Each structure stands twice: as structure tokens, then as C-alpha cells.
Amino acid sequence: MRFGKIEYINLLPFDVFIKAYPLHSGFKKFLQLKKSYPSRLNKDFLFRRIDAGFISSIAGYHAARKHKATDSAIIAKGSVWSVIIIPNPQAEDYQSATSNALCKVLGLSGEVLIGDRALAYRYKGGEHLDMGKIWYEKKHLPFVFGRFCFNAYGDFYHRISKEFNQKKIKIPHFILMAYAQKTQIPKSYILEYLKHIYYKIGPKERLGLERFYRELLFKKIKKPARF
Template sequence: MLKFGSISYLNLLPFQVYMKRRTPSTQFAQMLRWQRAVPSVINRRFRRHEIDAAFISSIASAKAPCTDLGIVADGAVRSVLLIPGSRQDDRESASSNALAQVLGLEGRVLIGDKALVHYLEGGEGIDLAEVWKERTGLPFVFARLCYTRNGKKIRRLARDFARRERHRIPGYLLKRAAAKRDISPRELQWYLEHIDYRLGWKEKKSLQRFLKAARRLRMEN
């Protein structure tokens, strides 16, 4: 049975819908077993080989076999925020905590759906992806689809998903996902417009720059 880890945030909704459409009534669908959790937990399960493939945090992907699919923001993303003040990492995060340190910003890191709701309710915060874009001119890669086995199958899935220009989400799923976060379907649709999934040369350049900066910080500390 293929154990597929999935970040339990709205930013992966298009991929989750794609997988459900692709796999019904096939042997792969019968084997597929989703394990949903926050990024830090998915990273840990992947590292222990408790799951076979997952979108893991980019900071944890340096030595893993990965595809050219990830979670990317080319500028403001609205779901990775820093509330100015004393340093406080988000326990659900890995890449965003490291990003705040790389950028030299102090405050409370807030990620995922709770950060999006905070923003939509008018809460203040510095958008870390937006700051990265302003300083580097590059998009930021928050996560990558990586695997521990079944690499050929996972790479094929990644290529097929990446080739699709639009990822339509059925209205009933959009409403259900939005209602769980107490936001509107229109707000959810607007949010997903800030997310991309393909890693081209700019994204890979950005990723290497981020990983290098994070390594340097760890050595200094």
C-alpha cells in the first residue's frame, strides 16, 4: 500500500482533487492511503520512512529524491505571516521558521489556514514570501513533492499535474473546504490564485539560495 502524506492546508486542495479524479477504480487507488498532517509532522514521518511520498518542507528536502512539483509563491501568499515582536516559531512549520531567520526578521511566525484566516479578518502581519520576492526577485518554494519509493510512479503523477494549466475544483468541494475554515468559497478561490506548483529554473535557483542561506545560519549558530 502506497502511503501518501498530504499537508492538511488549503494550498494543496487542487492536488488532492486531482488525485481523487485520477485514481478512482484503479489498483493504484486501492493501494493509495492518505495521511494528512501539518508540515512538521509530515517531515518527521517522511524522514522515518513511515510514508512513501509527500509534499515535504523545502528546508527538509535537500537530500531527498524529489520531483519538479512543489508549493510556490511568486510574491505575497497571504498564508505565511510574521507578527512583529519577540521570536516565536510556528510548531507546524519548518521552512517558514527558517525563512524568517534567513530574512533577519523577528516575530511570531504564523502559517497555513490559520494565517490566511488571520489575514482575511484584517489581522496585521508581514508576508514572508513577499519580502523574499522583494529582496531576491525570485519566487519562494515552501515545499516539494518527494518520495522514498515508487519514484517512477510519483514522477509521472507530478509531470501530469504540472502539465495542467487549470485545476478546477468542484463547487461542492470548494464550499466544504471553505466552510471548515469559516471563509467564503470566493476567498478560497482568490487565495489559490497566489499558489503555483511547478518548479522551473527560477524556483530551483531560489530554492538553492534559500537552502544555502539556511545552512550558513545553522553553522553560525
């Protein structure tokens, strides 16, 4: 079982959860080897180099249609802090297909910046527009940035998702400090940021996803594919 891992602060709670989950050593070893940014994991997922992972919503479209998606996701209801537009010439972020598509859906101009780099930019006071906030103001729905999808072992991953959604995760101090040192973002700011993220998909989150997919269709924005 090959699980791909996004190496961002927004998945710290899942990282803590999965490390404590009773899994065989091979799974956990692969977890540490196969970690990258969202668009790279999208390709690994589409080409079946990994069995599962938190896949960008735009790349998880077909998995969701085939009922190969769990009820866990990376979600924000309003400001997200880590998916932003900065006042530079128009440019996409190579790390996220969903955020690039969301920029087009919202009709925004500027440079897309996501993940820990976006969070660090915001912490330093950089001028920006928060795409999570703008989406919510326009649609009055949460935005699902990435979804826990699978190619195989569905029962296993559904079980992990269900237990993760039910568990209240406390992130150990030493892990927070390691990320603070790595990203140059204070621990207190990381904790405040994580209050803007949640992980359980419900009816409103599903509706938000459907609205996003409909916008992709109307604006003829292509979804990532193998070919």
C-alpha cells in the same frame, strides 16, 4: 505506496487531482488516513513511515540532492498570504520548519503563522508581514515552500507530478464550500488566495531553492534529520 497529505487549502488543486487519478483503493485509503501538517509529515518522511508527499523544502534538502524530488512544489512568486509574521513575541510555528527557517533567513521578528490559520488571520484584517513578499523583494526569485519528494517508487511519483503539472484543475463548488465552512474563510477569498500559489518547478524556482539552502548554510540553520 504510502503518500502523506498536507491538509491545507494550498494543496486543494492537488487533492482534487489525486482523487480523480486512476489509483488502487489502498493508495487512496492511506491518503485519507495519513494527513497532517508539514512538520509532522517531515518526520514521517524522514523516518520512512511514508513513501512520498509534499515535504517542507528544508526537510526535502537531502531528497533533492539524491534526485528523489519531482518537479511539483508549493510555490509563490511574491505575496503568499499564508506564511506570515504577526506582531507577537518571537515564536515559531510548530507546523512548519521551512517557514521558521525563512523567518530567520529574512531576519524578521515576531510570531510565525502558516497555513489556513494564517489565511484566516489575514482575512480578518490582522496586522502581519508576508514572508513570500519579503523574500521576493530581497531575492527577486520565487520561494518554494514545500516539494513533492519520494523515498521509493520514483517512476510512479514522477509520472503523477508530470501529469499534475500539465493539468488545469477546477475545484468543485462543494469542495470549496466545505473548506469555506471548515475554515470560516469565504469561497471567493479562497479562490483569490489560490491565484498566489503555483506548483511547477522551473529554472527560477530551482535557483530560489538553492539561494534558500545557501542562506541556511551561512546562518548555520539546521535542517530536520532523523537523529
